[in-house]
Amino acid sequence: MMLIDSYEIEMFSPPCDPGSPIWGARVRTNTDLGECMPYVNASVKNAFYDPNTSTLVWREGSHKYALRENVISINMLKDRDHAERVAGKITARINEIWEQRGEITPLNTGRVIPKLLDILKLLPRTNCKECGYPSCMAFAAQLVEGEKSAEDCPPLNDEDWGDNLHKLRELGL
Numbered sequence: 280m281m282l283i284d285s286y287e288i289e290m291f292s293p294p295c296d297p298g299s300p301i302w303g304a305r306v307r308t309n310t311d312l313g314e315c316m317p318y319v320n321a322s323v324k325n326a327f328y329d330p331n332t333s334t335l336v337w338r339e340g341s342h343k344y345a346l347r348e349n350v351i352s353i354n355m356l357k358d359r360d361h362a363e364r365v366a367g368k369i370t371a372r373i374n375e376i377w378e379q380r381g382e383i384t385p386l387n388t389g390r391v392i393p394k395l396l397d398i399l400k401l402l403p404r405t406n407c408k409e410c411g412y413p414s415c416m417a418f419a420a421q422l423v424e425g426e427k428s429a430e431d432c433p434p435l436n437d438e439d440w441g442d443n444l445h446k447l448r449e450l451g452l
């Protein structure tokens with residue numbers, strides 16, 4: 280039996296930037312994803328995994344994926360069609376991993392999700408709102424949640440902030 284056999288997609292854009300051309304999606308599945316996380320963790324690269332809060336976050340291609348309870352969050356989406364394609368691929372992959380779990384050694388450890396204040400130290404801390412969030416702290420929380428990527432902070436893409444962007448990327452954010 281498939282792990283995920285149905286889901287609903289909820290699109291969201293940054294709360295301060297409702298017209299943003301870049302969307303995120305929350306894919307609400309019909310099942311809890313906690314049991315499959317150690318197998319997914321073993322099958323993807325450089326994931327953050329916290330078994331205590333049942334949270335798995337990783338980056339792949341141009342998207343960041345975050346699994347929590349029965350939600351898969353995906354960022355960097357152009358529109359709903361794009362979200363449907365990416366959601367279809369990731370749910371099919373999770374189902375495949377689940378079906379093959381007998382051949383996968385589950386991985387119950389992972390990189391530790393960085394602390395909010397450590398992330399904040401690497402952001403410009405101007406609260407300029409260009410990212411669509413009301414403050415750098417709010418944006419840092421979105422990085423931890425896996426719903427945003429470091430490059431979604433426009434000032435960080437300036438050459439002067441290149442080192443900080445690099446450090447955030449190294450943290451998998």
Ligand code: SF4
Nearest residue numbers: 407408410415418432
């Ligand atoms: S765009 Fe960057 S500097 Fe501006 S509020 Fe967002 S995180 Fe802070």
